[in-house]
Amino acid sequence: MDILKNFKEKAASDLKTIVFAEGNDERIIRAAAEVETEKTAQIVILGQKEEIQSSAQTYGVDLTGVEIIDPQASEYIAEFRDEFYELRKHKGISKAEAEKAIKDPLYFGTMMVYTKKAHGMVAGAVNATANVLRPSFQIVKTKAGISTVSSALIMVLKDKSFGEDGVMVFSDCAVNPAPNSEQLAEIAITTADTAQSLLDFDPKVAMLSFSTMGSAKHENVDNVRNAVEIAQKNAPHLKIDGEMQLDAALVESVGKRKAPESEIAGEANVLIFPDLQSGNIGYKLVQRIAGADAVGPIIQGLAEPINDLSRGCSVSDIVNLTAITAVQAQNK
Template identity: 45%
Template sequence: MDIFASLTAKIKGKEPTIVFPEGTEPRILTAALRLADEQLVRPLLLGDEQAVKAAAATAGLKWNDAVTVINPQTYPEEKYAAMVEAFVDRRKGKNTAEDAEKMLRDENYFGTMLVYMGLAAGLVSGAVHPTGDTVRPALQIIKTKPGVHRTSGAFIMTRNGGDERYVFADCAININPDAPTLAEIAQESIKTARLFDIDPRVAMLSFSTKGSAKSDEVTKVTEATRMAQEQAPDEQIDGELQFDAAFVPTVATQKAPDSAVAGYATVFVFPELEAGNIGYKIAQRFGGFEAIGPVLQGLNKPVSDLSRGCNAEDVYKVAIITAAQAVATD
């Protein structure tokens, strides 16, 4: 089944509410109205209602009354006071009520609080804002799941109509993760793989395979592999593996003949961000893979960051992923 047909089937009939802070952006409006028309999600747009509807009309879009618009600047006083109180409590003394009054007028902070308070199931932003404006409120308010210390960013790499699909992580967030963080990334990437109907076989990548090289960088990956295996003894996780040993069966028989993962990996955990970011872009540009993401992993509730170069189709797909994450964690 096509990857998005599979995700759509997971959310059809559930229609989780997804908040879009960039309510007047034409790409957001195009995707949100399409999602509403197809009854996949209930879009909640932030902004002045008149301005939002005018932007939709200018873009030649037909309005759907299933779309809700909320203006953070004119949110009812009683509801806003409750939001301020919840924010101050969540920040545990790091921000005063006066700080909160100002911060929550920002659409990304306001939208993230809607998710935290259960008024929306997930958030999609970043068509206009840089990554930090989306991720920072998520880390401060929604925070990571119990036992997870860092969020990470995975890409779903797909080709041939979805017949080939893999997870690459972390390609977006952690610059130089230590061994415990790599182990966490492996665990969260397994969950992401299953969301996309990928049977997870995890390769902890390095420039060394099973001790073929010695360095602190290799030791980090072997330690991360040991930790990940101890944390999830029923999962298929192995390392350290070079990419060819992880991916090519004939190479695997030479370099890692005793590995159940080598040659057949579907989840690739990169040792640091530089390798992951370069790796997914090489697969995308040289290998003809579509890179879907980044899918933010490890958060209590789903928040998705768009590229500012995205188009309406990208927004539509990321919203479906976010909705599927929300449904999976219900």
């Protein structure tokens, strides 16, 4: 895919250090070696060094050039313990509890990013999204002016008539189960920013529902309609519209018929789903049935680049998300 080639070329132009927190997983070890070969990032794997090296030998993988750090025996433990204690002492945490916490690879990796020893982290091959993001919320926190962390997936479709030559951005597909209007509006704005910064899109954002411009009455529709109003007010420079059904968002003839006054109906390249159920189901339908490539999830709204893999990810998924994480770090 040209889009992934572009990410990798940009990542290779200014190497960033990316942490892999799950060094006990075969896919992570294989991905680390592949990233090192492609020279798209400098990888740090977290885990017990001898175990990782033994596993790599078993898999026939060469980890030359890849740094391995054991969170249980690192020179950074005291520094990270003290930093984490300062961040969380208002919650009543003790220094002993802080040290126990930061020895967890997910916390250790997040502390590496927080203290600028790494530029980003990729995890989630083994851990659920909530476990990956919890340290992020406690340590790196959100960007200034952002209160809602969300996710985006870059979908590369075989049918090039949709989106931008077959490339679209879907959100939120991994984080917020039932966003309210304010959260949905913020998700729309941050996803538009992702489309602009990573893909150089002119984002055309459709906020999806089972209703188009008032064709149905329901509290779920009201939630999306209110979100549209908030997003348009807060980001008048962006093309954000809705509520609209999927066909109105993507098919020009349907868009003209159902939403003739909309400047993005039938031309959307960014889709905002009304809740996590529809977003997660929607992207996996497009991925599995339409044969699209799903790149991500890319976590939006955090102060530092920390991204969450699907536990069903492949080695290439990890390699691709690493390149995107590196590009995010370049864009900071």
